[in-house]
Amino acid sequence: MIDPKLLSRDFDEVVQKLHKKRVSIELLTQLKSAYLNHKNLKNELESAQAFQNEKSRQFQNVPKNEIDDLKKELAVNKIRIAELNANVRETETKLEKLLHSIPNIPADDIPDGKDENDNLLLETVLIPREFDFEPKAHFELGEQNGWLDFERGAKLAKSRFTLIRGFGAKLERALINFMLDHNRACGFEEVSVPIITNSKSLFGTGQLPKFEEDLFKIEDEDLYLIPTSEVTLTNIFNDEIINSEELPIKLTAVTPCFRKEAGSGGRDIRGIIRQHQFYKVELVSITKQENSDEILEKMVECASSMLTKLGLPHRKMLLCSGDMGFSARKTVDIEVWLPSQNKYREISSVSNTGDFQARRANIRYRDGKNNRFVHTLNGSSLAVGRTLVAIMENFQTSNGNITIPEILNKYL
């Protein structure tokens, strides 16, 4: 949630910055007038309440014969308060609805652009190997080695659910342990969180109300399967005021993630690149406002160095304004090389949301005398399934075997 005060203070600047994120001026103008309208009505309500309070206080020392007159007067004012109150609520919900649909304002150094083609290459790490045979796709290798069973996954649930078996399952578990150890070495505390969460938490991190269609909801309950542990990790602190000595708080967790993938149509239908359920090791940082950018760099480095340890070629991309997510003010994607597709594919995404989520989830810290909103950052340390894909494809041999990165030996 952006700061509504910015609208009355620096309207033109907000318009200009959010234009980069494809938010229309009309919407922002609407929002501004809703804000001012609500403010005026609220002022009116408050003076009526002040009147009521002041007169009520007189009751104890007013002569008995004047009490009836006073009561009459206040009865009238009470009706006015009720009316104003109804109006204020109406304008408030209208304002909130608008406010909640506005994405975060991008940071100043974000390239303006429409989609992934306008992203900025920051760095390439490791050179993709040359194959002297036609590299196979992970789903072929997976079936050949008995690691991936798509038909039975679909039988058990539906398409986009996959059974991982035998050494594949063991490798997945090894990867998880490797990643968590790596993150711990980067200074992140390991947490085990619920993988079901309520609407308040999902609102806090920005998944609700706008992206409900991508969530699996528990029937008849105010509960959802988490789409990422970012939701539960970040909301650990909602409605809290954190002592500034405790910052930055750096957390890591592994959880299954659940996504409906509504609107992704037939994309990546084969294989395990895009699943309804997948394991992801996540990083979340809660920081003071002044060091979130620096922590973003560190988180990107933490994820990137993990891929380097695994020997996987990858690159870092600074996302352009049009390709960034709803809550982000700055995002760096890490893309891993997939030989079968002959291109880089997203395996990690690290975002600084600034105070956008903190404002929604009401997470603050005490900075001397003042309470300020924290900055929250989140990043996939790596999507486990996609890492599995990358290992299979990059380290396949001509007969379809897969060489396992040495660093994983002690986890197998």
Add this chain to the structure above:
RNA sequence: GGACAGAUGGGUGAGAUGGCUUAAACCAAUUCCCUGCUAAGGAAUCGUAUCUGGUUAACAGGUACCGAGGGUUCGAAUCCCUCUCUGUCCGCCA
């Protein structure tokens, strides 16, 4: 799932009989004093949000908030209703 109890500020915890209680007291915290340093001691400040005035400061004032939402009343932390959560006991269970 059944029975009972509870929910107050950063923490602990007072607030029969509704009004001067946004809320005592204690702890923590911040600032200052004292001390060569540490410890101890003393003084002051100290809920959140929002609006108005003031130089976007200090500060002053208004409003709302004592789990959430309704109700009664001129007036509710205090009375009534609904919900949520927590604790304890019983039942069930990995």
